[in-house]
Amino acid sequence: MADAVIGLGANLGDRLAALQGAVDALSLLPGTKVTKVSAVYETDPVGYAEQPTFYNGAAVLSTALSPHALLGALLGIEAAAGRVRRMQNGPRTLDLDLLLYDGAKCDDAELTLPHPRMLERAFVLVPLLELYPEGTALSLPFREALDKTGQSGVRKTGYRLAVSEPQPDSFHSGR
Numbered sequence: 459m460a461d462a463v464i465g466l467g468a469n470l471g472d473r474l475a476a477l478q479g480a481v482d483a484l485s486l487l488p489g490t491k492v493t494k495v496s497a498v499y500e501t502d503p504v505g506y507a508e509q510p511t512f513y514n515g516a517a518v519l520s521t522a523l524s525p526h527a528l529l530g531a532l533l534g535i536e537a538a539a540g541r542v543r544r545m546q547n548g549p550r551t552l553d554l555d556l557l558l559y560d561g562a563k564c565d566d567a568e569l570t571l572p573h574p575r576m577l578e579r580a581f582v583l584v585p586l587l588e589l590y591p592e593g594t595a596l597s598l599p600f601r602e603a604l605d606k607t608g609q610s611g612v613r614k615t616g617y618r619l620a621v622s623e624p625q626p627d628s629f630h631s632g633r
């Protein structure tokens with residue numbers, strides 16, 4: 459089993475429902491358990507400013523899926539949430555980024571690990587600091603990066619994402 463950290467974001471439609479739906483979908487992936495979830499943060503858009511504010515958060519998984527299989531699953535969950543890719547940094551119903559997978563490094567056509575832009579983004583690093591108060595996540599020290607972003611515009615909402623208890627197989631098969 460490996461630990462993986464997922465960044466979640468949404469700025470179109472019902473943002474809270476999108477993030478909660480994503481956590482629910484992650485917990486249903488084969489060989490996967492959601493072990494930690496952050497609070498939900500409301501964040502000013504970074505990159506392309508003329509778009510609605512985002513809800514962002516982060517989740518930690520314990521998974522038997524490989525990094526590429528997990529990325530494929532994230533893209534599937536985004537598609538099921540109605541995401542249409544229009545522009546880089548533009549608005550989206552759901553964005554799931556594979557931030558870290560154990561201490562793995564990877565740089566191929568489909569996947570870069572750690573996520574190449576995570577250390578520049580306070581909307582990623584603030585939820586991460588909540589999950590890893592020591593400032594190092596899966597071998598990646600990130601606290602200094604957060605200090606360096608100098609970005610504000612990340613506010614905690616009163617919402618938390620819920621992790622539902624795993625159900626016995628008989629629950630899913632209806633027997």
Ligand SMILES: Nc1ncnc2c1ncn2[C@@H]1O[C@H](COP(=O)(O)OP(=O)(O)OP(=O)(O)O)[C@@H](O)[C@H]1O
Nearest residue numbers: 546547553554555556557568569570571572573575
């Ligand atoms: N660590 C990663 N997590 C998620 N996608 C990745 C990662 N590394 C590479 N990718 C690739 O990036 C592609 C485009 O991702 P996406 O459309 O979500 O980008 P974006 O959300 O606009 O920008 P950003 O990646 O900066 O958040 C994906 O199809 C995927 O193959």
Ligand SMILES: Nc1nc2c(c(=O)[nH]1)N=C(CO)CN2
Nearest residue numbers: 467501502503504512547581
């Ligand atoms: N606040 C915020 N800004 C963004 C976000 C995001 O999730 N939150 N995602 C982006 C592209 O992935 C670009 N800008």
